[in-house]
Amino acid sequence: MTSLASNVFCRVERVCRHLPVVLNTFLVFSITGEVSYLVLVEAPLEADQKKTEWSSWWKAFHLLAQYFMLGNICWNASLFLKTSPSIRGVFLGGEGMGQGWRYCYTCEAHTPPRCSHCYDCKVCVLRRDHHCVFFGQCVGFRNYRYFLSCLLFMWSGLLYAVVMNAEVFIVILKEGVTVHSVLLLLIPWIMLVSGQVSARAFAFAFIADTCVVGLMLVSAFLFFHLFLLLRGQTTREWYSSRRPYSLGVLGNMRHGLGLYWYLCWLCPLIPSPLPGDGIHFQTTGSLEPGR
Numbered sequence: 001m002t003s004l005a006s007n008v009f010c011r012v013e014r015v016c017r018h019l020p021v022v023l024n025t026f027l028v029f030s031i032t033g034e035v036s037y038l039v040l041v042e043a044p045l046e047a048d049q050k051k052t053e054w055s056s057w058w059k060a061f062h063l064l065a066q067y068f069m070l071g072n073i074c075w076n077a078s079l080f081l082k083t084s085p086s087i088r089g090v091f092l093g094g095e096g097m098g099q100g101w102r103y104c105y106t107c108e109a110h111t112p113p114r115c116s117h118c119y120d121c122k123v124c125v126l127r128r129d130h131h132c133v134f135f136g137q138c139v140g141f142r143n144y145r146y147f148l149s150c151l152l153f154m155w156s157g158l159l160y161a162v163v164m165n166a167e168v169f170i171v172i173l174k175e176g177v178t179v180h181s182v183l184l185l186l187i188p189w190i191m192l193v194s195g196q197v198s199a200r201a202f203a204f205a206f207i208a209d210t211c212v213v214g215l216m217l218v219s220a221f222l223f224f225h226l227f228l229l230l231r232g233q234t235t236r237e238w239y240s241s242r243r244p245y246s247l248g249v250l251g252n253m254r255h256g257l258g259l260y261w262y263l264c265w266l267c268p269l270i271p272s273p274l275p276g277d278g279i280h281f282q283t284t285g286s287l288e289p290g291r
Contacts, residue, residue: 017120020134021081027210031157032070034207035164039063069157075268076150077135085140086123087111092279112279114141114234114245126278129234141278145257148229149265151222158215165208172205185209229256244283 039062092110100113107117107124114127118138121131127141139147172181184191184205192202228238232246232255246252253261258272 017136021136024134027214028070028073028154028157031161031207031211031214032066034204035066035161036063038164038167039066066157066160069153069160072153072268073150073157076146076153079268080135080143080146080150081137083143083146085125085128085138085142085144086121087115087126088123090126090279113281114237115278116236127234127281128236129228130236141274141276145264145272145274146268148222148225148257149268151218151225152265155215155218155222158211158218161211162208162215165204165211168204168208229253232256245281246284247282 039059087107087109092112102111102115103109104111104117104124106122109124111117111124112126115124116128117124118128118131120136121138125138125140127144129139129144131138132147135147137143169185172184180196184197184201185208188197188202188205188209191197192199197205228235230249230252231238231243232252233243237243237245247255254275257264258274260270260272264270264272
């Protein structure tokens with residue numbers, strides 16, 4: 001009985017670990033499909049508009065822009081998941097141990113500065129920033145570039161989707177701010193189950209709401225991590241107000257995104273080698289926590 005319960009718990013834990021990734025993938029492709037529908041079908045409202053601003057070239061530009069963002073989101077997310085930030089397979093050495101090194105009793109290894117153990121990943125992570133629940137993996141030294149680029153394109157894609165969904169909000173609120181329109185925007189699921197709206201109206205309202213909420217969340221994550229990048233900090237170091245590894249704005253950009261930090265955000269295939277090894281870091285201040 002104990003063995004059966006343990007197996008069930010492990011399977012449930014495995015499913016829950018991948019659930020956020022599946023949900024994010026579903027939402028990203030749903031939003032892309034809805035915006036594509038708006039561009040191809042709903043955008044040309046008038047016959048004369050089809051020959052002016054909503055011409056074939058204009059539609060092609062919109063589709064190219066949104067699928068460029070979708071491609072970057074998926075590719076960066078894939079490389080983020082494939083790039084392990086852990087100490088597995090990394091020779092940490094022993095002769096260079098000094099200030100900031102610790103011993104991890106779980107991994108049974110000496111770990112360098114800025115490295116810490118993740119109890120979700122069950123391993124120590126080089127220059128660990130945080131464990132991302134949306135991807136089910138830690139953000140660390142080797143995959144930070146892909147994480148930040150994915151956030152950037154998610155933010156730009158959601159901003160674009162919110163602008164394109166402005167027409168949806170206008171249609172819902174065209175008769176004024178009524179109880180029906182407010183409830184449709186706030187609780188579209190209940191409106192659908194109670195039979196107050198059609199499935200089509202629910203789909204448009206739900207995705208439009210998702211775009212707005214998603215934009216606010218992703219904006220907070222993106223600008224917070226850009227703030228940390230420019231300061232040369234990780235999330236853990238920000239909690240303790242430490243900045244011993246700050247090398248100036250340009251130096252921090254190079255150490256976070258690689259030597260070609262000004263190009264790597266355009267495409268994940270652009271090589272941008274990191275100047276360090278994730279083990280040894282140049283310090284410009286005390287390693288003691290700020291008081």
